[in-house]
Amino acid sequence: MAVLPLSVEKVIEELGKLPGVGPKSAARMAYHFLRSTRKDATRLANVLLEMDSKVISCGKCFNVSDTPTCSICDSPLRDPKTLCVVEDPLDVVAFENAGIYKGVYFVLGGLISPADGIGADELRFKELKARITELLDQDSSLEIIIAVNPSLEGEATASYVKDLVANLPEHDMVTVTRLAMGLPTGADLEYADQLTLKRSFEGRSML
Numbered sequence: 001m002a003v004l005p006l007s008v009e010k011v012i013e014e015l016g017k018l019p020g021v022g023p024k025s026a027a028r029m030a031y032h033f034l035r036s037t038r039k040d041a042t043r044l045a046n047v048l049l050e051m052d053s054k055v056i057s058c059g060k061c062f063n064v065s066d067t068p069t070c071s072i073c074d075s076p077l078r079d080p081k082t083l084c085v086v087e088d089p090l091d092v093v094a095f096e097n098a099g100i101y102k103g104v105y106f107v108l109g110g111l112i113s114p115a116d117g118i119g120a121d122e123l124r125f126k127e128l129k130a131r132i133t134e135l136l137d138q139d140s141s142l143e144i145i146i147a148v149n150p151s152l153e154g155e156a157t158a159s160y161v162k163d164l165v166a167n168l169p170e171h172d173m174v175t176v177t178r179l180a181m182g183l184p185t186g187a188d189l190e191y192a193d194q195l196t197l198k199r200s201f202e203g204r205s206m207l
């Protein structure tokens with residue numbers, strides 16, 4: 001016999017799939033919604049639905065956006081001569097909050113991780129190549145800053161990008177740099193404090 005109604009079990013199951021949420025926290029959240037007025041659950045459901053229906057990927061950088069091209073790619077104030085390659089949209093948020101970068105971004109959608117079955121084909125390298133070519137059509141030089149976590153996966157991804165650039169016919173117009181290792185190995189870029197991020201950004205070196 002089930003202890004909880006199926007509808008409650010379903011909510012706990014879904015909440016438990018969220019990053020950093022274990023079964024106990026999921027149950028506590030579900031009880032919170034049960035105890036609170038009905039509007040809390042409805043409001044949450046509505047904002048999630050709204051996000052789901054409105055948010056798309058920017059066609060240029062693949063950051064989250066509610067317009068076909070995001071506000072960063074669209075801005076005339078951003079420098080298209082520097083392209084910062086990151087793992088996910090939260091890394092863009094980290095850089096923007098630190099206020100240290102005025103170029104444009106490219107969101108790979110993950111890192112190469114053979115252990116997790118994520119190879120180059122699962123990531124947006126084809127799109128990255130197209131974006132690099134597009135930027136080089138507009139300008140004769142480009143700095144690509146590889147801003148990925150200092151981990152085995154980060155290393156594998158950085159060297160893949162380096163090789164991708166080396167194989168471009170326009171490779172002599174491109175400089176590839178990597179964030180300095182001010183970030184501790186295994187650190188998650190999106191959680192780095194702004195000063196650490198700033199230091200590793202300013203101390204970036206050629207790859």
Ligand SMILES: [Zn+2]
Nearest residue numbers: 058061070073
């Ligand atoms: Zn964009």
